[in-house]
Amino acid sequence: MVQLLAFGDTREAVALVAALAEALAEHAAAIAQPGAARLRSLFDEANSAYALVNDLLGPDLLLKIEDTQACQKGFGSEEGSLSAAAMGGVFSGAAGERLAAVASVVLARLLPEMARLLQGLLQVVLQGQVEPKHELLGALRSDLSCFVFTFPWVAAAAARSTGLWGETEQQQRGTGSDDCSNGAGGNASDDTASWRQLLLVEMRLPALLGAALELLLERVSRREGRAAAAAVAGSSDIQEERYQNVLTWTLVVLATWVPAELGRVVAAADRAEAAGRPRGGHLPSTALLRAVLGPGGCRADPELLAAVEAACAGAGPRQVPTIIEPAICEPVVLCSAVLLSPTRARELTSD
Numbered sequence: 001m002v003q004l005l006a007f008g009d010t011r012e013a014v015a016l017v018a019a020l021a022e023a024l025a026e027h028a029a030a031i032a033q034p035g036a037a038r039l040r041s042l043f044d045e046a047n048s049a050y051a052l053v054n055d056l057l058g059p060d061l062l063l064k065i066e067d068t069q070a071c072q073k074g075f076g077s078e079e080g081s082l083s084a085a086a087m088g089g090v091f092s093g094a095a096g097e098r099l100a101a102v103a104s105v106v107l108a109r110l111l112p113e114m115a116r117l118l119q120g121l122l123q124v125v126l127q128g129q130v131e132p133k134h135e136l137l138g139a140l141r142s143d144l145s146c147f148v149f150t151f152p153w154v155a156a157a158a159a160r161s162t163g164l165w166g167e168t169e170q171q172q173r174g175t176g177s178d179d180c181s182n183g184a185g186g187n188a189s190d191d192t193a194s195w196r197q198l199l200l201v202e203m204r205l206p207a208l209l210g211a212a213l214e215l216l217l218e219r220v221s222r223r224e225g226r227a228a229a230a231a232v233a234g235s236s237d238i239q240e241e242r243y244q245n246v247l248t249w250t251l252v253v254l255a256t257w258v259p260a261e262l263g264r265v266v267a268a269a270d271r272a273e274a275a276g277r278p279r280g281g282h283l284p285s286t287a288l289l290r291a292v293l294g295p296g297g298c299r300a301d302p303e304l305l306a307a308v309e310a311a312c313a314g315a316g317p318r319q320v321p322t323i324i325e326p327a328i329c330e331p332v333v334l335c336s337a338v339l340l341s342p343t344r345a346r347e348l349t350s351d
Contacts, residue, residue: 005061005102007095010348013102017110018349020053024113028120043121043130050117050143057106059149065103065335096338104340105348111150112202118147119207126282141215145243148212151205152253156329156336158195159257161188164317165333191341196261198342206265210283212247213292220298244299251293251308253329256321259311266312286312 005013027046036042122144125136159165199205219240254262269283286309291297293305303323320326340348 005099007098010098010101013098014105014348017057017102017105020057021110021113024049024053024110024117028113028117031117031120031124039124040130043124046117047121047139050114050121053110053114054143054146057110059146061103061106062150062153062335065100065338100335100338101340101345101348104342104345107150107154107339108198108342108345109349111147112198114147115202115204115208118143119204119211122211137215137218141212141219141243142239144208144212144215145246147208148250149246151199151203151209151250152332153335153339154195154199154203155253155258155261156332157339157341158192158199158261159317160333160336161192161195161341162317163188164257165319190343194342196258199258200261200265206269206283209250209265210269210285210288212243213284213288214282216244216247217288217291217298247292248299248301248304249324249328251304252321252323253332255304255307255311255315256318259315259317262308263312263314266308 027042027049030036030042031039031046118140122137122140124130125133125140130136266284266286266289269285269288272283273285273287289305289308292299293301293308295302307321307323320329339345
């Protein structure tokens, strides 16, 4: 699939992404109907559609952009940057630009519909409308983990649009350029607003991040409650570790690159909690974050909790996190340089 997107016709690839987005929107609308008949059947169909799209155009597509020569620019100090030789690009020139353009459309057009459907699937299960609840939640946790994994790419692009790693792409290339640069042909402040809108609203970060944290607590609680039973072994433990690592990585990125946005999300969750909704209604409230990251939490990490709380208290963005190795962030930062702004990406669907 990645090869087809890189070397095929961009308009056809964009049309495919748009068609998949419309199909997911139909599934989301179907399972959201109050008292929908055949709900279990509709749920299974929607879940299968989500899994298919996730396999075709999920996080793996974003990871492949790391192989493009367009991403081989380096960032930060000379000591901390990646060279073109180190990146070893596979998709070069026009192929790399096409792949980045299509990936931008996936982010701007497809991921919002994936988020809407995933949230709908979770709500149907959590409300007990389909059974067996815990078995279905176990399957959805994998989908949720994959989706949360995409947040850092959008956060990096939002941070880049503000000039966090130096000049914005528009300043480097010229405001009126017509290439595949981040936000080419637009206004830098508009690009920043469009990335924030995508991350916080369209990709439903508050609800899905909150759900991911709640499901982590629920899983740990269930396992502790049956401590006398046989422990979950092998691949399940590996999957659980991956799930927790994705959540940790995402929180590190948000607290480092878009702390103001994270602070607003947590503040809104705290207000909802104060109004009587338990833990902000699966929103990432301070109480939920402390239950996960605080002393005695299921993923206790005092340093990360301190970084999150500092972000909520008004700490400014930083180029690289202090909690994890900067090299881990470099591929995502490099890739953010070749992504089109959501506004420009959506224009490709109407060209």
